[in-house]
Amino acid sequence: MPPDDPIALLSVRGLRVSYGGAPAVDGVDLDIATGEIVGLTGESGSGKSALGLALLGLTRAPGRILDGTVVLDGTDLLSLGESALRKRRGRDIGLIVQNPRASLSPLHPVGEQIGATLRAHRPMTQASAHQRAVGLLRTLGLNDPERRAHAYPHEISGGMAQRVLIAMALGSGPRLLVADEPTSGLDVTIQAQFLDDMWRSAREAGSAVLLITQDLGIIANYCDRVLVLQAGRIVGNAPTRAFFAAPADAYSRTVLALRHEAPPEPIADAEAPLLKVQDLSKIFPLRRERKTLQAVDHVSFTIRRGETLGLVGESGSGKTTVGRALLRLVEPDGGGVIFDGRSVTEASPTELRRLRRRMQVVFQDPFDALDPRWSVAEILAEGLEASAGPGRIAELLNLVDLPPDTAKRRPGALSAGAQQRVSIARAIAVEPALIVLDEPTSALTPLARVGVIRLLRDLQARLGMSYLFISHDLSTVEHLSHRVAVMYLGQIVELGTRAQIFGAPLHPYSKALLAAHLTPDPSHRRVDRAVVEALSGEIPSPIDLPRGCYLAGRCPVAQPACWETPQALVPVADGRLVRCAPAAERHRRFAA
Amino acid sequence: MSEALEFAGAGTGGDARARFRQPMPDLLFRLGLGVVMLSMVLMLIGPWLAPYDIGRPSEEIGQPPPALAAVPGLLVDVVTGETHPSIHWFGTDDSGLDVFSRVLAAPRTDVVIAVGANVVSLVLGSLLGLLGGAGRPWMAGLVMRVSDLVQAFPVFITGMILVTLAGRSNTTIILTLALLYTPIYVRLTRAEVLTQRQRGFVDAARALGKSEAAIALRHVLPNALAPSLIQASVTIGFAILLTAGLSFVGAGVRPPTPEWGLMIAAGADQMVQGEWWPSLFPGLAISLTVFGYAAFGNGLERRYAA
Numbered sequence: 001m002p003p004d005d006p007i008a009l010l011s012v013r014g015l016r017v018s019y020g021g022a023p024a025v026d027g028v029d030l031d032i033a034t035g036e037i038v039g040l041t042g043e044s045g046s047g048k049s050a051l052g053l054a055l056l057g058l059t060r061a062p063g064r065i066l067d068g069t070v071v072l073d074g075t076d077l078l079s080l081g082e083s084a085l086r087k088r089r090g091r092d093i094g095l096i097v098q099n100p101r102a103s104l105s106p107l108h109p110v111g112e113q114i115g116a117t118l119r120a121h122r123p124m125t126q127a128s129a130h131q132r133a134v135g136l137l138r139t140l141g142l143n144d145p146e147r148r149a150h151a152y153p154h155e156i157s158g159g160m161a162q163r164v165l166i167a168m169a170l171g172s173g174p175r176l177l178v179a180d181e182p183t184s185g186l187d188v189t190i191q192a193q194f195l196d197d198m199w200r201s202a203r204e205a206g207s208a209v210l211l212i213t214q215d216l217g218i219i220a221n222y223c224d225r226v227l228v229l230q231a232g233r234i235v236g237n238a239p240t241r242a243f244f245a246a247p248a249d250a251y252s253r254t255v256l257a258l259r260h261e262a263p264p265e266p267i268a269d270a271e272a273p274l275l276k277v278q279d280l281s282k283i284f285p286l287r288r289e290r291k292t293l294q295a296v297d298h299v300s301f302t303i304r305r306g307e308t309l310g311l312v313g314e315s316g317s318g319k320t321t322v323g324r325a326l327l328r329l330v331e332p333d334g335g336g337v338i339f340d341g342r343s344v345t346e347a348s349p350t351e352l353r354r355l356r357r358r359m360q361v362v363f364q365d366p367f368d369a370l371d372p373r374w375s376v377a378e379i380l381a382e383g384l385e386a387s388a389g390p391g392r393i394a395e396l397l398n399l400v401d402l403p404p405d406t407a408k409r410r411p412g413a414l415s416a417g418a419q420q421r422v423s424i425a426r427a428i429a430v431e432p433a434l435i436v437l438d439e440p441t442s443a444l445t446p447l448a449r450v451g452v453i454r455l456l457r458d459l460q461a462r463l464g465m466s467y468l469f470i471s472h473d474l475s476t477v478e479h480l481s482h483r484v485a486v487m488y489l490g491q492i493v494e495l496g497t498r499a500q501i502f503g504a505p506l507h508p509y510s511k512a513l514l515a516a517h518l519t520p521d522p523s524h525r526r527v528d529r530a531v532v533e534a535l536s537g538e539i540p541s542p543i544d545l546p547r548g549c550y551l552a553g554r555c556p557v558a559q560p561a562c563w564e565t566p567q568a569l570v571p572v573a574d575g576r577l578v579r580c581a582p583a584a585e586r587h588r589r590f591a592a
Numbered sequence: 593m594s595e596a597l598e599f600a601g602a603g604t605g606g607d608a609r610a611r612f613r614q615p616m617p618d619l620l621f622r623l624g625l626g627v628v629m630l631s632m633v634l635m636l637i638g639p640w641l642a643p644y645d646i647g648r649p650s651e652e653i654g655q656p657p658p659a660l661a662a663v664p665g666l667l668v669d670v671v672t673g674e675t676h677p678s679i680h681w682f683g684t685d686d687s688g689l690d691v692f693s694r695v696l697a698a699p700r701t702d703v704v705i706a707v708g709a710n711v712v713s714l715v716l717g718s719l720l721g722l723l724g725g726a727g728r729p730w731m732a733g734l735v736m737r738v739s740d741l742v743q744a745f746p747v748f749i750t751g752m753i754l755v756t757l758a759g760r761s762n763t764t765i766i767l768t769l770a771l772l773y774t775p776i777y778v779r780l781t782r783a784e785v786l787t788q789r790q791r792g793f794v795d796a797a798r799a800l801g802k803s804e805a806a807i808a809l810r811h812v813l814p815n816a817l818a819p820s821l822i823q824a825s826v827t828i829g830f831a832i833l834l835t836a837g838l839s840f841v842g843a844g845v846r847p848p849t850p851e852w853g854l855m856i857a858a859g860a861d862q863m864v865q866g867e868w869w870p871s872l873f874p875g876l877a878i879s880l881t882v883f884g885y886a887a888f889g890n891g892l893e894r895r896y897a898a
Contacts, residue, residue, distance in 0.1 A: 324795070327798075327799055329795050329798060329799070353801040353802075353803070354801060356798065356799050356800070356801050357799075357800060357801040359799070360799050360800075361795065361796065361799045363792040363795070363796070365792060368791050368792040368793070369791075369792030369793055369795075369796055370792075370793055370796075371793040371811055371815065372815070373814055373815060382797065382800055382802075383800040383801075423796070426796065426800075427796075427799075430800060430801075
């Protein structure tokens with residue numbers, strides 16, 4: 001909890017930073033009290049990172065601090081010389097940046113690097129610095145910290161590297177920690193573990209934190225107060241609960257608007273499903289080790305007409321491969337795909353090309369998915385018959401809410417959100433019955449994401465297509481899906497309606513995934529819950545999988561039998577499928 | 593409204609810093625561009641710019657170039673239109689031919705051969721490289737093994753033998769050099785094709801029901817050409833060197849065609865007698881041209897690699 005009587009630890013007045021042109025930070029005043037965790041958000045380009053760097057005196061050419069004061073504990077940091085500033089950096093202010101591996105030296109063991117940071121600010125022997133480094137890693141929840149301390153950065157996972165950075169930043173007990181998008185690129189469960197660690201360490205050490213992020217879910221769960229930056233100015237400053245109750249600025253209101261929109265209701269069981277996938281499998285051979293990687297392991301599901309099936313899972317779960325195997329963009333090794341009564345897996349090349357036109361794909365990276373040499377009009381015309389004129393292209397652009405003059409531009413001249421809209425327009429141009437949406441919102445800013453989610457929902461309502469919506473982001477899945485399948489290491493571990501999965505997940509992995517999901521709602525903070533669902537460790541390598549349940553090594557409720565018995569996907573009373581015998585058993589007893 | 597904000601966010605971040613940091617490579621690029629343009633102009637109209645007839649010898653045999661100190665005065669004379677008996681800027685060779693005129697006229701042979709050979713091998717190499725990267729495995733294997741085979745022979749000696757066997761004409765030299773340079777483009781294109789085939793727009797085209805051949809020609813090849821086009825600039829420079837080298841050893845164009853390699857060879861005998869000018873100036877011309885094309889190619893690469 002923040003202290004009752006906040007005394008400003010950091011006090012910024014009239015800070016202005018310019019990178020040439022309009023100031024990136026334009027007259028910012030802010031205060032951070034001792035031990036307070038403050039979230040700083042705003043759209044991309046609003047000057048968040050520029051502000052964070054300026055606080056540490058790390059503004060680099062062509063950037064320049066025009067005027068203002070940054071007073072920490074009574075000293076104006078901007079008036080200090082470089083060497084005096086360097087002493088305070090690390091001792092009084094810590095920094096955690098986006099890319100954990102790039103921030104570590106590849107030539108030194110991580111324990112040594114933590115030790116070196118400690119010794120830079122406080123005289124101590126090498127041995128005691130090492131002892132303290134190991135201790136820090138242990139408090140941060142790394143198992144076997146003695147061994148990890150001797151590991152080089154390339155030998156540890158991204159999540160561990162991120163924790164090494166916290167150890168370095170918090171090691172000398174700084175009064176203020178600046179964390180700039182510390183979890184972007186991490187999987188949701190790792191992100192939650194990391195933020196839990198950071199939150200706990202900061203609270204224990206009494207450090208204040210300035211957490212810079214675009215993700216309002218993170219802010220709702222971990223911050224005491226929210227600052228919103230727009231065009232270099234602070235446009236919102238409120239305690240977290242008040243902020244989420246009624247966001248004052250336009251940006252946050254837009255991003256949070258989806259909260260109040262009802263997600264789609266399940267669709268009644270029609271006669272025959274549009275898509276039927278049975279025991280779909282894909283194995284990738286690994287050349288070096290003569291082993292194989294089972295990317296997709298007997299996956300079965302159906303999608304009805306007009307329905308959205310959400311496919312969620314972390315990186316390496318095989319969800320993308322499932323989507324690509326449906327269209328045979330990767331050739332499946334086993335199982336069948338029946339689309340609209342016809343077999344895709346047994347189709348001849350000509351028939352396959354005809355079938356593919358009725359099942360489109362939208363990819364994660366919109367820039368990669370559009371030929372950079374073609375204009376938008378040419379891209380959209382690619383799937384159309386030659387007879388379709390410019391009228392159809394204008395119509396398509398209108399459908400995806402893009403201005404008509406977009407047709408003449410090339411993808412490189414568009415924002416990521418607009419590129420993704422072009423990608424969607426290309427997919428709907430051929431009037432498909434099913435669109436595979438492979439993480440269509442992951443490369444977008446929160447603002448663009450809201451627009452694309454709305455667009456996808458409108459298009460489905462208007463055109464009646466089915467979606468396979470693949471994502472690791474549970475919020476977007478919740479907004480779009482009628483039913484949800486959870487994947488872990490190539491297998492579906494739970495499949496049910498959105499209400500079932502999001503309301504009361506049964507499988508331990510679904511539970512952990514949902515517990516790690518940071519909803520932008522401060523009344524259900526993760527840090528207030530006793531998180532029993534948390535998994536230990538990280539996702540094992542999909543090359544050497546255990547004989548029994550793949551989750552056994554991380555599962556909080558694993559029984560000895562789980563290690564030996566492969567689990568089957570079995571139906572439970574309320575109609576969903578679960579791949580966990582103990583969970584199904586508990587559910588049965590509960591229902592009885 | 594959301595879309596307006598989205599667009600406002602696009603196009604941030606400046607490359608001003610990157611541009612500021614490297615003034616030197618940009619200067620080299622411009623120098624290279626100048627040389628390339630000059631060589632193209634000379635290739636087209638070089639013989640008509642020559643002040644003397646390139647085929648008819650004059651009386652003045654083995655005349656040295658004017659002394660450096662006299663050059664400014666002579667230049668002023670030329671500009672003001674003062675008539676002057678005969679200025680041989682680079683002197684005359686032992687047949688009485690004006691070296692300056694022949695240096696200007698030579699690109700009509702050297703650059704035409706080098707550019708011609710590279711155009712042929714670029715076209716051939718890109719198509720074969722596309723086969724090598726996106727064709728059926730047996731076709732790809734065949735293309736790559738034949739490339740290996742061609743590259744296994746030393747370029748200069750193979751060129752000598754082929755030109756001698758096929759007859760010493762400009763066409764045979766062009767075709768020989770084209771054959772020798774094709775594997776370079778095959779490899780470059782293939783590597784880029786392998787990358788471009790993984791791009792999302794290729795899968796998107798597949799999903800639209802396009803055939804593999806149509807995708808290869810319409811999406812993959814155009815996006816895979818950039819490295820080859822950049823390489824072409826560097827290779828043209830070396831092709832000029834090779835053409836001149838072949839002529840120098842007597843396996844290239846026939847005398848008395850104005851050609852840099854031939855001119856160096858013809859002047860080499862007089863070098864020991866102190867007549868340095870018939871060989872030196874064509875030699876400088878080759879150096880400058882090769883350097884210019886290489887600098888231009890490197891500059892292009894730096895600009896478009898990022």
